[in-house]
Amino acid sequence: MTAAPRLEIDQITRHFDGRDVVAGVSLSVTPGQVTCLLGPSGCGKSTTLRIVAGVDRQTTGRILVDGVVVSDDGRHAPPEHRGIGLMFQDFALFPHLSVAHNVAFGLDGGLRRHEARVRELLERVDLGGFFDAFPHQLSGGEQQRVALVRALAPRPAIMLMDEPFSGLDNRLRDEIRDRTLALLKEENTAVLLVTHEPDEAMRMADEIALMRAGRIVQQGAPYHVYNTPVDRAAAGFFSDINVLRGTSRGALTDTPFGQFLTPGLSDGAPVEIVIRPQHLRIDFDRQGRGPNPTASDGVAARGVVQRARFMGRESLVEFRMDHDGSSLKATVPAVFLPKPGTPLWLTLRRDRCFVFPA
Incomplete structure (x- = not known):
């Protein structure tokens, strides 16, 4: 049986400054699935992600989490009430907090109450020995792994990732992407990933939604999108x-x-x-x-x-x-x-x- 969607985006639009930045976007993500919003800069990918997170609001349409409407014309749940994890390219670690306290930051009761969960997550990304270290003592790849487990610590139903690997060099990026994907799959998290890099989408995604000018122009498995492009521009993007x-x-x-x-x-x-x-x-x-x-x-x-x-x-x-x-x-x-x-x-x-x- 097909799992019920964890995240549903239903015909959202975002009208801004006289134009539709997002125009009629619909998609769904099931538990354990990685869906990539792929497209050039300015096509509406990050705006779509912000609407799902709740930090921006659509002009029309609905957002549902586990079948429950969290945003439509009449209601708009704040980000902290959506059960959604966020991970961005700048990591946003707190420099004055230890690695352990960074990971525990979003947990009710903090490190004192959830030390076992924090240690487990750090061990799973080979950072068990950095429990008391501070972010400036870590490499870029290690900081990225801390940001990942911090986002996963509250066991979010959905993870939103906006160009999370763009700040890493090519060799490190491949390794971190593979580690990240494995951990997300283990947690059975529904993932919506924004990227402008076709190689990243092909490597990580179960499904690609190719965006252009605020719309999804093609959607499907990576093999299908690559081998049966909808038009010349879609073929040329890959x-x-x-x-x-x-x-x-x-x-x-x-x-x-x-x-x-x-x-x-x-x-x-x-x-x-x-x-x-x-x-x-x-x-x-x-x-x-x-x-x-x-x-x-x-x-x-x-x-x-x-x-x-x-x-x-x-x-x-x-x-x-x-x-x-x-x-x-x-x-x-x-x-x-x-x-x-x-x-x-x-x-x-x-x-x-x-x-x-x-």
């Missing part, structure tokens, strides 16, 4: 993309790689065909020879190398296509640095392409 432009004629569009089916588009309609660089392959077996139209790996076109760069784990090669002079990029594992001016054949599979009306 990775670099190549765009083949053409015009639909008789439900077909000509490209450097031959014709693509474009059903449902009228004659003369502009078309954009999107392919990610990792799905555009260099055909090393076809160098110096013409393409094989029956090749099992897809359709082919020739381009001339403009530039090649090694990116650490892969090489990025930029081409100018013979067919129409368009520019395309391909990624190749490891080191591959052909000289500018080198002609090479590229192949793609049509089932790895996304076709959108322009």
Whole structure:
């Protein structure tokens, strides 16, 4: 059976300064589920989070916690009465309090009454030896873990996280994200996480809600959102993309790689065909020879190398296509640095392409 939603956001809008910062946003989060609000800066993610927390109020719509309305047109429960934990990127630890007193700060009765809970949480994030330490004695990653267990100490039904890892360096960020996710899952907490980083959302989320201009434009499992983007902008938000432009004629569009089916588009309609660089392959077996139209790996076109760069784990090669002079990029594992001016054949599979009306 599907668990009942712990958090429900029902058609909320937030009108501010003559515009809708949030426009008709709805989603639900069940116990143990991590949902990421993903999108560029200014799209309404953090405003949505503040409305759920109770520090801001929606213009219309409802917020429900465990099926109980905590905010609508007629009522607005304050943040401390919602059973919601908050975690932000600045950690906000009290510098004059020890680690233990920071963790116990939100607990009724404080450290004296809840020392066992505080010690348990610190042990679970490998900070048992820092019970009496002060925040300035901890690294950034250790401070982040203290902030996490402080938010979890009262056993909130819901955890709201606003860009909580943005202040950490890349290596530390991966480790802390994994620790955080494991602890949240153990506590069976419903998590709503705000981020502008697709990699973070893909790594942590059970469900991604992609936001743009105050609205959720696509929602689903990370695999679904990545592999079936709703439009070109959605595809481009998760990775670099190549765009083949053409015009639909008789439900077909000509490209450097031959014709693509474009059903449902009228004659003369502009078309954009999107392919990610990792799905555009260099055909090393076809160098110096013409393409094989029956090749099992897809359709082919020739381009001339403009530039090649090694990116650490892969090489990025930029081409100018013979067919129409368009520019395309391909990624190749490891080191591959052909000289500018080198002609090479590229192949793609049509089932790895996304076709959108322009």
